[in-house]
Amino acid sequence: MKLVFVHGWSVTSTQTYGELPQALLKLAPEALDLDIQHIYLGRYISFNDAVTLEDLSIAFESARLAELGDEPFSVITHSTGGPLIRHWLCRYYQEAATTPLQHLIMLAPANHGSALAQLGKSRVSRLKAWFDGVEPGQRVLDWLELGSDGQHQLNLSWQQKDWLSSDVYPFVLTGEAIDGALYDYMNSYTGEAGSDGVVRVCAANMNFVYAKLAQQVGVLCDSFDGECAETLALTELTQAVEPCVLGIVPKASHSNRKMGIMNSVTQKNAANKPVVADILDCLRVKDRQGYRKLREQMALESEASRKPPRYCMLVVRVFDNLGHAVTDFDCYLLAGDEYHASRLPHAMVLDKQRNSVNGNVITFYLDANKLSKIKAGKLGLKLIPRPAEGFCHYKSAEFRCEPEQLTQLFGADQTLMLDVQLERYIAPNTFGFAKIGEKADFKQIPPQD
Numbered sequence: 001m002k003l004v005f006v007h008g009w010s011v012t013s014t015q016t017y018g019e020l021p022q023a024l025l026k027l028a029p030e031a032l033d034l035d036i037q038h039i040y041l042g043r044y045i046s047f048n049d050a051v052t053l054e055d056l057s058i059a060f061e062s063a064r065l066a067e068l069g070d071e072p073f074s075v076i077t078h079s080t081g082g083p084l085i086r087h088w089l090c091r092y093y094q095e096a097a098t099t100p101l102q103h104l105i106m107l108a109p110a111n112h113g114s115a116l117a118q119l120g121k122s123r124v125s126r127l128k129a130w131f132d133g134v135e136p137g138q139r140v141l142d143w144l145e146l147g148s149d150g151q152h153q154l155n156l157s158w159q160q161k162d163w164l165s166s167d168v169y170p171f172v173l174t175g176e177a178i179d180g181a182l183y184d185y186m187n188s189y190t191g192e193a194g195s196d197g198v199v200r201v202c203a204a205n206m207n208f209v210y211a212k213l214a215q216q217v218g219v220l221c222d223s224f225d226g227e228c229a230e231t232l233a234l235t236e237l238t239q240a241v242e243p244c245v246l247g248i249v250p251k252a253s254h255s256n257r258k259m260g261i262m263n264s265v266t267q268k269n270a271a272n273k274p275v276v277a278d279i280l281d282c283l284r285v286k287d288r289q290g291y292r293k294l295r296e297q298m299a300l301e302s303e304a305s306r307k308p309p310r311y312c313m314l315v316v317r318v319f320d321n322l323g324h325a326v327t328d329f330d331c332y333l334l335a336g337d338e339y340h341a342s343r344l345p346h347a348m349v350l351d352k353q354r355n356s357v358n359g360n361v362i363t364f365y366l367d368a369n370k371l372s373k374i375k376a377g378k379l380g381l382k383l384i385p386r387p388a389e390g391f392c393h394y395k396s397a398e399f400r401c402e403p404e405q406l407t408q409l410f411g412a413d414q415t416l417m418l419d420v421q422l423e424r425y426i427a428p429n430t431f432g433f434a435k436i437g438e439k440a441d442f443k444q445i446p447p448q449d
Contacts, residue, residue: 001034002035002071002073002074003034003035003074003075003283004037004067004075005017005021005039006060006075006076006081006084007039007041016078017262018257018260018264019270020262020276021036021038023266023267023273024270024280026267026270027270027271027276027277027280028280028283029280032280032283037073039067040063041056041059041063048137050139051139051140052140052143053083053084053087053139053150053154054087056140057085057088057091057092060085061088064100071100072102073100073102074101074105074283075101075104075105078108078255079109079198079254079255080109080144081106081109082104082106082110082172083110083151083154086111086170087154089101089104089158089168090158090161094161096166097166098166099168102168102169103168104168104171105173105279106170106171106173107261107262108174108198108204108252108261109204110144110198110204111151111172111205112200112204112415113145113146113147113151114144114145114146114198114199114200115146115353116187116189116190117146118353119187120141121136121137121138124136124141127198145355145357146203146313146355147361147363148355148358149358152317152417155417158206158240159208159210159238159239161241162242163242164288164291169282170245171245171247171282172205172206172244172245173279173282174204174205174249175196175248175249175251175253175259176194176195176252177250177252178190178191178192178195178196178197179256179259181256182197182256183197192351193309193311194310196261198254198255199254200313200365201310201413202311202312202313202412203415205244205246205415207240207243207413208240208415208416208417209237209415209416209417210237210416210419211236211237211409211418212235212236212418212420213232213399213418213420213421214421215230215231215395215397215423216231216232216233217230219231219233221398223339223382223396223398224338224342228396229382229397229398230397230398231398231399231400232381232398232399233399234399237408237409243295244295245294245295246298247301248302248306249261250274252264252275261275278298281294281297281298308369309367309369310412311350311365311366311367311368312365312371312410312411312413312415313363313365313366313414314364314366314410314416314418315364315418316331316361316362316364316418317417317419317420318360318420319360319419319420319421320394320422321422321423322424325358326360326385328359328387329360329383329385330383331382332381332383333364334380334381334398335378336375337378339378339398339400341382345367345373347367348366349366350367351363351364351365352365353365366410368410369412371406371410372407377404377407378401379400380399381418382396382397382398383396385397389447390427390447391426391427391430391447392424392430393425394424395423397422427447429447
């Protein structure tokens with residue numbers, strides 16, 4: 001089996017992955033017959049501000065053909081490498097019955113981005129936990145910001161295909177330990193609970209839910225602030241055909257020699273590093289039955305080794321029925337019999353970040369244990385968009401979960417990608433006709449209801 005390690009960001013040696021390749025060769029059973037290969041994307045493309053994830057996936061295709069030809073292979077990625085290979089798969093094999101890739105083993109992948117990306121490339125490059133002092137390109141960093149358009153498009157595309165039917169077996173292995181040596185006292189995200197110091201578990205996990213809410217014109221409800229709002233109805237709810245294997249690696253942080261999920265592995269300690277055994281278990285999978293068995297096994301092992309609380313993300317994307325992004329809005333989470341913003345469990349919302357590039361997207365980081373205990377599943381969401389008046393305007397809208405919907409939408413260690421479609425109200429007299437000879441001051445005409 002050809003096992004490929006994907007290197008990027010000006011990497012020129014195998015030190016990026018520590019001794020993990022050698023450790024796998026040492027402990028792999030003969031039946032796997034591992035043949036370790038390395039692909040350095042830096043040889044094929046320059047990592048500057050103009051480079052996008054799409055450019056990188058095209059570069060990977062060139063690298064694959066040059067190094068491997070059409071030989072089947074498995075791949076191990078780290079961090080941004082996970083989304084990169086998924087982008088490559090969707091670009092070249094979305095409609096294909098078979099692919100050359102067999103196993104996609106993603107270590108600490110930023111599949112739903114990282115809260116650190118919003119800091120900007122100069123500050124991010126100084127974080128030892130992520131880029132090891134190499135300044136990332138701006139376009140890739142924009143992709144990594146929570147709630148980016150690129151993530152939205154790739155994740156929806158990924159969800160629509162049953163990859164196991166093409167004999168592609170994806171795995172996510174990630175940690176949730178914080179290496180104190182990498183903590184940045186200027187930024188608490190590097191010590192965030194439920195993350196490895198860079199990527200949240202729920203942002204790595206490929207078991208996410210997509211839902212869409214649509215504003216119901218004229219269907220009103222009384223809101224917590226005393227004003228009426230139009231109802232938001234759940235019109236779409238989807239998830240992956242086959243859930244992805246998720247393994248939580250004990251005592252693993254994003255990087256570093258001491259606790260890093262990959263580069264803390266040496267040939268001497270490999271037998272005691274859970275991530276090595278996990279990778280080998282992934283590589284042994286040959287069919288859907290074996291995949292499901294490993295998924296159940298890793299879920300049980302992860303559950304046994306962890307203690308609450310656990311966390312989840314809600315990514316809210318707001319647009320209107322004409323497809324325009326709505327960037328000026330207030331977004332409230334609600335709870336209780338009266339669906340009031342003050343009835344949320346204390347400290348349930350741990351973080352709230354608006355995407356700096358796409359102002360119509362906001363991401364909530366939530367305590368999943370407290371969320372699951374909301375009485376009768378009475379969770380709600382209210383949007384107050386602007387402009388609220390004028391020839392083209394919006395009206396407030398509110399969604400209230402049915403009792404069974406809370407567990408359908410939210411899960412511990414998962415992300416809910418929520419699209420909210422508002423109605424764009426256009427005054428009837430926005431366009432009108434005047435007879436020849438009539439004098440009218442159009443500037444003084446008010447919008448009609």
